[in-house]
Structure formats: structure tokens, C-alpha cells
Amino acid sequence: MRGTVVVVDDETKIRSLVRSHLERDGYTVLEAGTGARALELARVADLMILDLRLPDRAGEDVARELRAAGGLPIIMLTAKADEAQRIAGLRVGADDYVTKPFSLAELAARVDAVLRRTRGEAARTEPASFGGGMLRLDAERREVSVGDRDVDLTRAEFELLSTLSARPGRVWSRTELLSRLSGEHESSERTVDAHVKNLRRKLGDRSGQPQLVATVPGVGYKLAVERDG
Incomplete structure (x- = not known):
């Protein structure tokens, strides 16, 4: 098992597509359609793919809470493609940023890269x-x-x-x-x-x-x- 990924998006079709692709790559994938559910599932996750547009709260707020709770790796997923939005997402704690429409293969590659990097950093930490x-x-x-x-x-x-x-x-x-x-x-x-x-x-x-x-x-x-x- 390569790890557990939570896919957070208010569109069921997008969650399903991402889930199917990542599961074929060996990941365990959980789905959330709201920010509240995303925070519940974060405790059993290794990484979160997080949409900025959620029905109950802004994705940026979810990212801030996750960072305050211990730093779960986050890949932001959004239709907002301008540079200011990308920078804002990174500043609130995103490890990477993917804009819609996106390639499932590219998203999977970014998941792999973020997990390799964050796990490598954890292995080199001080006592x-x-x-x-x-x-x-x-x-x-x-x-x-x-x-x-x-x-x-x-x-x-x-x-x-x-x-x-x-x-x-x-x-x-x-x-x-x-x-x-x-x-x-x-x-x-x-x-x-x-x-x-x-x-x-x-x-x-x-x-x-x-x-x-x-x-x-x-x-x-x-x-x-x-x-x-």
C-alpha cells in the first residue's frame, strides 16, 4: 500500500475519476465533498487533494487548519488559474497546485512527488x-x-x-x-x-x-x- 489520499471536491464525478486513477496506482483513496468531512478524514490520511471551492467553507481555511494541526501534505485543486490564486494557495500551506482541467496522469505524478519529498524530509528531521x-x-x-x-x-x-x-x-x-x-x-x-x-x-x-x-x-x-x- 502506497498511502492514503483524501480527495476533496464538491463534484462527485471529479472525485470518482481521481479515485479510480489513484487506486490503480496502489493508493487507498477516501472522498470528501465538504471541508468538514475533509478535516474528519485528515486524521487517517497521508496526503490531501483539496479543491478551493467547497460548499461549506473555503479550501484555504481547511488548509490553514490542517497546517495548524500538524502539516498534512496538500495538493490544491481548483479552476482558478491565475498566478495570484496559486501564490495564495501556496502561502496557506499547499505543497503543490493543479488547475482544472487537469491530466489524471500528471496529478498522480504530483502525488508521488509530494509524498516522496515529504517522507524524505521526515526521515532527515532532528531528534x-x-x-x-x-x-x-x-x-x-x-x-x-x-x-x-x-x-x-x-x-x-x-x-x-x-x-x-x-x-x-x-x-x-x-x-x-x-x-x-x-x-x-x-x-x-x-x-x-x-x-x-x-x-x-x-x-x-x-x-x-x-x-x-x-x-x-x-x-x-x-x-x-x-x-x-
Whole structure:
């Protein structure tokens, strides 16, 4: 699975065309016809294709909220083709801009490019701290600590924690997490549960106490503490 994309447009036909094309490319695609629905789906998305003209609110306002909540990659989709509108979209947080009418192949290529760039940037980030210093993760050194205690994780456990910590609060399905475990693509979703159980034990999560890695019933898992700073 290459990732989850939310297509936000008030025209059902456009959403359907984009969805069909991206699904053929291996993406999971969700649809939203309003800004409110777009914000609901953002928590399970890797990227959003966002139309500026929505029935309930301006797409620029949706982009501002997404940026304030943690920076989901956004490709603006609109019929407004003038330079001023493109600049305005970029200033409120768009990573790229596509104008209608558009080529589905070009849009898919831009989705690929934005995700490669943003995932690459995330991999090169400085050591991150979460929950007021409760959890610290250094992706480049592959080091994790909880409080003043270093935590030794397996490759799979580290990959899971890195994925969850890239978007604190974002809910990841077991299928999505499984796809990010290199070398385990033929395993079952129970493999994810087993790795999460071991990860929690090593992080010190205990029953009845606030957990770093939380279960979202019927969906999957999320990192339950916010990134510091």
C-alpha cells in the first residue's frame, strides 16, 4: 500500500475519476465533498487533494487548519488559474497546485512527488521529543528513550514507532502499519498486534495508565502524546 489520499471536491464525478486513477496506482483513496468531512478524514490520511471551492467553507481555511494541526501534505485543486490564486494557495500551506482541467496522469505524478519529498524530509528531521520529554526518538541514530531510560527496539518495533510518531494522533490501520514493515509484506495483521504488544512492553505502557501507543477500537493504533515544540 502506497498511502492514503483524501480527495476533496464538491463534484462527485471529479472525485470518482481521481479515485479510480489513484487506486490503480496502489493508493487507498477516501472522498470528501465538504471541508468538514475533509478535516474528519485528515486524521487517517497521508496526503490531501483539496479543491478551493467547497460548499461549506473555503479550501484555504481547511488548509490553514490542517497546517495548524500538524502539516498534512496538500495538493490544491481548483479552476482558478491565475498566478495570484496559486501564490495564495501556496502561502496557506499547499505543497503543490493543479488547475482544472487537469491530466489524471500528471496529478498522480504530483502525488508521488509530494509524498516522496515529504517522507524524505521526515526521515532527515532532528531528534524528536514527545509528551514533555516523556518519549524521545532519533531517527538517524535509531535511538529511543523513555524518561531517562534507553529503549532497545527491534527493526520492526522501531519502524512502527517511527511511523506512529511521524503524525502524532493520526490513526493508522493495521494494514497501513503492516505495509510499512519492510520484509513482512506477506504477514498478517496479527503481526502488527504482536509487534505493538512488544513495543508497549518496552516503552513501559501499563494497563490502567496513559499509554504512549493507544488502541483505536476497530481501526488500529496511534501515538497518544503530542510532539514537543
